[in-house]
Amino acid sequence: MRMSSGFWMSLPQPPPCATSMTCESGCRGFQDICRPYLPLGSNYLVMPFMQTDLQKIMGMEFSEDKIQYLVYQMLKGLKYIHSAGVIHRDLKPGNLAVNEDCELKILDFGLARHADAEMTGYVVTRWYRAPEVILSWMRYNQTVDIWSVGCIMAEMLTGKTLFKGKDYLDQLTQILKVTGVPGAEFVQKLNDKAVSGSWAQADQGQAKSYIQSLPQSPKKDFSQLFPRASPQAVDLLEKMLELDVDKRLTASQALTHPFFEPFRDPEEETEAQQPLDDSLEHEKLTVDEWKQHIYKEVVNFSPIARKDSRRRSGMKLQ
Numbered sequence: 525m526r527m528s529s530g531f532w533m534s535l536p537q538p539p540p541c542a543t544s545m546t547c548e549s550g551c552r553g554f555q556d557i558c559r560p561y562l563p564l565g566s567n568y569l570v571m572p573f574m575q576t577d578l579q580k581i582m583g584m585e586f587s588e589d590k591i592q593y594l595v596y597q598m599l600k601g602l603k604y605i606h607s608a609g610v611i612h613r614d615l616k617p618g619n620l621a622v623n624e625d626c627e628l629k630i631l632d633f634g635l636a637r638h639a640d641a642e643m644t645g646y647v648v649t650r651w652y653r654a655p656e657v658i659l660s661w662m663r664y665n666q667t668v669d670i671w672s673v674g675c676i677m678a679e680m681l682t683g684k685t686l687f688k689g690k691d692y693l694d695q696l697t698q699i700l701k702v703t704g705v706p707g708a709e710f711v712q713k714l715n716d717k718a719v720s721g722s723w724a725q726a727d728q729g730q731a732k733s734y735i736q737s738l739p740q741s742p743k744k745d746f747s748q749l750f751p752r753a754s755p756q757a758v759d760l761l762e763k764m765l766e767l768d769v770d771k772r773l774t775a776s777q778a779l780t781h782p783f784f785e786p787f788r789d790p791e792e793e794t795e796a797q798q799p800l801d802d803s804l805e806h807e808k809l810t811v812d813e814w815k816q817h818i819y820k821e822v823v824n825f826s827p828i829a830r831k832d833s834r835r836r837s838g839m840k841l842q
Contacts (some may be wrong), residue, residue: 574621609795674764
């Protein structure tokens with residue numbers, strides 16, 4: 525990357541986020557950073573070559589073992605990211621790079637934020653957006669990413685987008701047709717988790733009124749929604765696409781699900797050694813100061829040695 529006065533304007537996150545998210549667990553990280561002979565010139569970031577992304581191959585028919593392996597890698601990456609106190613917030617097929625060996629990497633941390641940060645509902649491509657985001661729960665947690673994984677897995681099983689809403693209320697309608705319309709207990713949770721701010725309260729009020737206006741309807745039978753899915757796949761989907769955020773699986777919990785037994789290797793399910801320090805995002809530095817900081821990151825960077833999964837046996841994408 526060549527430094528210029530406009531370079532940092534285009535970066536969604538400063539370098540610490542990128543280097544901190546370098547891991548073996550499925551989030552896209554640097555293989556190496558080549559230090560220039562002269563400081564503060566051009567640096568080259570070396571990343572794994574990924575031939576495509578999941579969006580481009582959604583038309584293919586995924587066998588169950590491919591779905592197991594790909595979703596397992598998504599959850600490994602999320603476990604690492606979440607352990608660093610970060611929520612991705614924009615998981616979708618186009619942000620999941622895949623290579624010919626069915627290795628998957630999570631891309632695009634431009635919307636990623638600390639789990640304890642003030643957040644808005646304007647995150648995540650609508651079709652993969654968790655209901656608590658639609659309902660403007662400002663302080664949602666990492667399981668918004670798990671909902672997105674559930675939507676992606678469902679799409680891999682059927683070849684069709686599960687919830688294809690035209691706007692945010694239609695998106696909520698599509699979700700409730702599958703999860704069932706919740707009762708008074710769920711609406712009370714909306715009240716308990718409500719946030720201040722006139723725009724947020726207006727959105728919440730409209731969504732709550734809409735839910736209360738709907739007739740009670742039961743949850744759909746997931747085994748009928750996904751007829752070619754195994755019972756274990758159906759069970760996992762139900763637990764990831766849980767309307768109640770307090771009951772939805774975390775990444776760590778999802779990884780222990782029997783669906784992943786053929787590929788699971790707990791030693792690969794790594795966690796961050798420490799929470800992500802994003803304090804630099806709030807600093808107002810000059811271009812030269814940014815250059816100095818990048819150079820320091822390059823000098824201190826230690827690439828992670830690649831370790832192939834013990835449970836993978838030459839799986840190919842095609």
